[in-house]
Amino acid sequence: MANQGNKTARVLITKKRSGAEQSRKNAASNSTQAKKSVSVVVKKPLVLVVGAGIAGLTAVRAWARRGRQVIIFEASPHIGGLASVEKITVAGESFYIERFYHHFFSKDKNLKRLLAELNLSKSLVFRKVKNRFSRTLVHPLDFLLFAGLTALPFWKLVKSLALRDVYRFFPRQLTHPSGFRLMMYKKFGEAYKDVSLSWLWARIHARFSLKDIIFGETLGVIEPSFKVVLDALVKRLSSLGVKILLKTPVSSVDKLIESHFPERIIITTPLHVAKSMFREFKWQTPEYRGAFNVVLFTQRPISEYYWDQSIGGGKENSYLVIVNQSLLNRSLPVHVAYIGGYVSSDHWVFRSSDKQVVDRVVSELGIEDDFIGYRVFKTRFAQHIPTVSYLSNMPPRNFVYRGVPVDLLSFGNLVPWDRGVNYSIILS
Numbered sequence: 001m002a003n004q005g006n007k008t009a010r011v012l013i014t015k016k017r018s019g020a021e022q023s024r025k026n027a028a029s030n031s032t033q034a035k036k037s038v039s040v041v042v043k044k045p046l047v048l049v050v051g052a053g054i055a056g057l058t059a060v061r062a063w064a065r066r067g068r069q070v071i072i073f074e075a076s077p078h079i080g081g082l083a084s085v086e087k088i089t090v091a092g093e094s095f096y097i098e099r100f101y102h103h104f105f106s107k108d109k110n111l112k113r114l115l116a117e118l119n120l121s122k123s124l125v126f127r128k129v130k131n132r133f134s135r136t137l138v139h140p141l142d143f144l145l146f147a148g149l150t151a152l153p154f155w156k157l158v159k160s161l162a163l164r165d166v167y168r169f170f171p172r173q174l175t176h177p178s179g180f181r182l183m184m185y186k187k188f189g190e191a192y193k194d195v196s197l198s199w200l201w202a203r204i205h206a207r208f209s210l211k212d213i214i215f216g217e218t219l220g221v222i223e224p225s226f227k228v229v230l231d232a233l234v235k236r237l238s239s240l241g242v243k244i245l246l247k248t249p250v251s252s253v254d255k256l257i258e259s260h261f262p263e264r265i266i267i268t269t270p271l272h273v274a275k276s277m278f279r280e281f282k283w284q285t286p287e288y289r290g291a292f293n294v295v296l297f298t299q300r301p302i303s304e305y306y307w308d309q310s311i312g313g314g315k316e317n318s319y320l321v322i323v324n325q326s327l328l329n330r331s332l333p334v335h336v337a338y339i340g341g342y343v344s345s346d347h348w349v350f351r352s353s354d355k356q357v358v359d360r361v362v363s364e365l366g367i368e369d370d371f372i373g374y375r376v377f378k379t380r381f382a383q384h385i386p387t388v389s390y391l392s393n394m395p396p397r398n399f400v401y402r403g404v405p406v407d408l409l410s411f412g413n414l415v416p417w418d419r420g421v422n423y424s425i426i427l428s
């Protein structure tokens with residue numbers, strides 16, 4: 001085995017020398033520092049990863065297993081990105097919660113594969129829960145569209161069509177959305193009219209299995225929290241020698257190339273962040289929606305529904321949903337409800353303190369003030385908006401920059417699939 005490993009390493013060194021030749025030439029500033037770095041690369045090819053979310057943490061496994069030296073740069077003080085967790089102590093109990101609620105679907109095959117690899121299959125528990133949605137299919141075109149997209153085998157056929165095209169002769173339906181159009185409005189804001197139908201196609205095709213349709217949908221959750229997955233990944237990566245550097249934002253790919261001479265660079269950040277790292281970037285980047293979650297800890301559930309979307313049905317109310325996570329995750333020691341929504345990046349929540357956000361949300365929703373604790377989580381880059389125009393010139397998943405192969409594994413350029421833990425794992 002050891003011999004085989006060495007052999008692989010020699011082959012890789014050869015590849016590295018030719019593949020990154022251009023970047024080496026550019027970067028060969030003749031400084032002593034540069035010469036030192038070259039000798040490191042020649043010993044063991046180096047893969048650099050930007051972002052320690054699920055995409056970054058899973059994409060590196062294959063490279064580390066193949067004997068590469070791997071370094072992950074993470075801007076924040078913790079790993080996990082949008083699926084990160086925080087320790088909570090409330091009513092004398094300590095436990096971990098996800099900063100943003102997570103549930104999974106029976107068709108999330110990549111998540112299941114990853115859990116099996118980490119010996120964590122039993123941590124994914126599926127349960128039937130009661131959900132309450134705002135009015136659903138309310139216009140005849142909704143039915144036609146759903147039936148058509150469900151029957152359609154190829155998403156590319158609807159890639160250049162948006163809701164705006166479908167409802168061309170019914171403009172009021174878009175100005176005052178209801179049913180699934182209202183859900184899309186709450187997720188994407190006014191831009192929902194321009195979202196490619198391939199996104200809707202993928203939502204339908206990725207979510208529902210035949211079993212769900214016949215027996216009713218079950219939702220999955222990782223118990224006791226997503227922390228078990230993050231811990232197991234970190235353990236696996238450290239056994240493979242992967243280094244994770246927290247609080248280490250990357251601002252320039254050129255600098256990475258010049259200082260490290262990597263064999264490959266993997267970038268998993270939002271796409272406009274990725275774009276800012278390159279001197280030349282000829283593709284479009286999408287607009288992003290932010291999100292906030294007010295997490296309330298209570299002694300009893302604040303509603304009998306896991307997913308309660310009947311609140312704030314009016315178009316002006318941006319609150320998407322109440323997610324009673326403890327109705328799905330039964331291992332939580334107190335009741336945990338997430339209240340939140342997708343908002344523009346200049347929304348008032350980003351200018352307010354946590355206390356102001358909680359006070360306003362609780363009073364607007366008329367929730368009784370009997371919670372025993374709260375947390376507020378916000379992100380400006382929760383969801384890209386996959387409009388038809390963005391899809392026409394979006395960044396590719398792989399390209400070569402200054403002689404170095406770059407994998408741009410952001411959820412924003414994974415079409416037609418959406419953001420989601422399962423899809424980020426595909427990226428590995």
Ligand SMILES: Cc1cc2nc3c(=O)[nH]c(=O)nc-3n(C[C@H](O)[C@H](O)[C@H](O)COP(=O)(O)OP(=O)(O)OC[C@H]3O[C@@H](n4cnc5c(N)ncnc54)[C@H](O)[C@@H]3O)c2cc1C
Binds near residue numbers: 293379
């Ligand atoms: C409100 C909400 C609810 C969700 N619910 C679900 C759900 O129910 N089920 C589900 O499957 N998914 C859900 N998701 C989505 C899921 O969390 C994400 O799709 C997934 O975690 C994305 O992982 P990622 O690694 O692709 O990206 P990210 O998690 O965004 O990771 C990118 C990482 O890059 C880092 N970074 C950014 N800039 C730099 C820089 N310059 N240098 C270094 N590092 C940088 C970031 O700090 C971050 O850690 C939800 C997300 C939100 C916001």
